[in-house]
Amino acid sequence: MKEHLIRDDTNNSDRDVERILRWAGSADDDKGRAQALDATTHESDSDGDQIDREARKSLRRVACLSTELEDVTEVENRQLRLERVVLIGVYHSDAQEAENSLHELAALAETAGAEVLDGMLQRRPNPDPATYIGSGKAQELREIVAETGADTVVxxxxxxxSxxxxxxxxxxxxxxxxTAVILDIFSQHATSREGKAQVELAQLEYLLPRLRGWGESMSRQAGGQVGGQGAGMGSRGPGETKIELDRRRINTRMAKLRKQIASFAPARAAKRANRDRHEVPSVAIAGYTNAGKSSLxxxxTKAGVLVENALFATLDPTVRRTETPDGRLYTLSDTVGFVRNLPHQLVEAFRSTLEEVADSDVIVHVVDASHEDPSTQxxxxxxxxxxxxxxxxxxIVVFNKADLVDDDxxxxxxxxxxxxxxxxxxxGEGIETLMDRIADAIPRPDVTLDLLIPYSRxxxxxxxxxxxxxxxxxHLGDGTRMRVRVTEAAKPRFVEFESARRA
Structure with a gap:
């Protein structure tokens, strides 16, 4: 078996904290890093122009050109470069659910740009507090890693x-x-300013409790006489340790990001208020990642939103106007997908994006009909x-990809x-039925008014x-007479034009 050496690179901490703190400004690099599954993507005229797809594919990985050491440790603050990975999991009783979860982790790793080589599951009542899978299985895992030539365990x-x-x-x-894999995917796919800020905030929240010291050489509390044996008063200085400095800088950056994300809220609120003022109902498309929300x-709407056979291809919400078969306008919004064990940092960071779901009148819940475990979705x-x-x-629950399932x-x-x-x-199967269901579900004007509106209005x-x-x-001599149906909330805006009042 090849002998592995542990590298203690004290410069990695500085480089990677700087990388994450500067991440929001690296838009050009982000597009080139995106790697996703695309082997079975369905091209269709209904998807519109897929311009973003070309940007994502503008750079690609060339195999066998990595010069990074295989035996890297001390990785909390290093940039993730997933290449050849082995997956591990622990389950208590339900082996099938554990296998489904591991298959999903494989898809996540491949979306992040990795090549999955092997996977193993360990049955035990609880994860081992020391090595997660237990000391014996950890030795077996070491042999699998050496045999496959993997450089990462997920x-x-x-x-x-610990x-x-x-x-x-x-x-x-x-x-x-x-969690680290999901955060890496999000960092690759975020494109808008708000999306980038949300992902960076989630990354920093994940990183903060995982900072650790890198040895005495990184201490910034020592004075000039620390080199002597048994140094006392001269070893105490006024500075911070390196880890304290990193924590302070990260907390400062997180506070700035929270303010930045909060600053986007008024613009979204103004758009929603405009829709409310014009009584435009809103429908949110929600669902598991890669269930086909953007395709729907x-x-x-022929929105032309990016469609890929990849997890978390959509991070930034897209809102489009469309209308019911009887001509009533409503908005249809695409939202970020969900996944089992979604990191709580992401739920909190993307709460502003998820407001599109919370403020909608109808939720179209899209489920992948061809998935092996739709109930979990x-x-x-x-x-x-x-x-x-x-x-x-x-x-409204929608089972998408119905062309991939049989009658049973x-x-x-x-x-x-x-x-x-x-x-x-x-x-296109079932789209008309879905449109009819949406039309029945969105609020329908039920207040009848008889109005006489001057031609000047x-x-x-x-x-x-x-x-x-x-x-x-x-059309009469003094204006346009209309018999209309409006919502109860909109009625006060048209009271001045009621014909009975004019008479």
Whole structure:
């Protein structure tokens, strides 16, 4: 077996803290780093122009050109460069669920740009507090890593810093966890200023408790006489240790990011207020990552949103206007996907993005019909919907990718959600049925008004046509007489034009 040496690179801490603190300004590099699965992506005219796809593919990895040592430890503050990975997981009783979770971790790792070589599951009542999988299995893992030539081990749950360090000491390669992989994917795919700020905040929140010292050479509290044996008063200086300095800088940066993210809220609130003022209902597309939410938005609105067979291809929300079959306008918004064990840092950081779900009138919950465990997808998404306070909003469950399942599988899915809609964003199956269900679910104007609107107030006539239902319209000498149906909330705006009052 090849002998592994442990490298103690004291410069890595400085480089990587600087990298994360400067991450928001590296837009050009981010596009080149994105690597995603694209082998089975369905091209369709309904997806519109996929300009962003070319940007993501503008740079690609060339195999076998890495000069990085295979046996890197001390990885908490290093830039993640996933290349050849082995996956590990621990489960208590449900082996099938553990396998599904490990398959999902493999997809996450491949989306981040890794090549998955092997995976192993360890059954035990609880993860080992020292090495996560136990000392014996850690030795077996070391042999697998050496045999496959892997340079990274990825754990299927969040590891404590002590567990990562102990496992690295055994396997002699870098060890990361599921949360680190998801954060790396998000850092690759974020494009907007708000998305970048949210991801950087989540990264720093994840990094902060995982900082650790790098030896006496990094201390900044020592004075000029520290070199002597048994140095006393001369060894105490006024400065900070390196780790204290890093913590202070990270906390300062996090405070700045929180203010920056909060500054985006008024613009979103203004847009929502404008939609509310014009009584435009909103429909949010929510669901598990890679369930086909963006494809569905493109099929309905021709939005041209990026579509990839990759996890977390969409991070920034897209809002488009469309209309019901009877002509009522509403907005349809695409949102970030969810995943099991979604890091709480991301739920908090993306809470502003998830406001699109919480403030909607209808939630279109998209589920991948071809997935091996759709019930877990349903439960995971509903849990996150509950966390953002949207549990009481009308929900339409949509089983997408219906062209990939047979009648028996559809029958099983019907057992999960009897009133679900089966659609295929690729073929167009079920889209009309979905549109009808949305039209029935969004608020319908139910207050009838008889209005006489002066010709000088043409903007009122236009608003009534765009946002409400016009039953009759007649042009008279002193204005336009209209019999319309509006919502209860909009009624006060049109009281001055009621015909009865004029008479």
């Amino acid at each position: 754990a299927d749950s969040e590891l404590a810093p 567990q990562r360090r102990a496992l690295e000491d055994v396997v002699k390669v870098k060890v990361i966890d599921r 938005l493109n099929r309905v 349903l439960a995971t998404v509903r849990d996150v919907i509950g966390e953002v306070g949207a549990r009481d909003i009308t929900e 599988e559809r029958l099983l899915l019907r057992g999960l959600v009897p009133n679900a809609v089966f659609v295929s964003a690729r073929t 043409g903007e009122v006539v236009n608003e009534l046509h765009e946002s409400f239902i016009v039953d009759t319209e007649e």
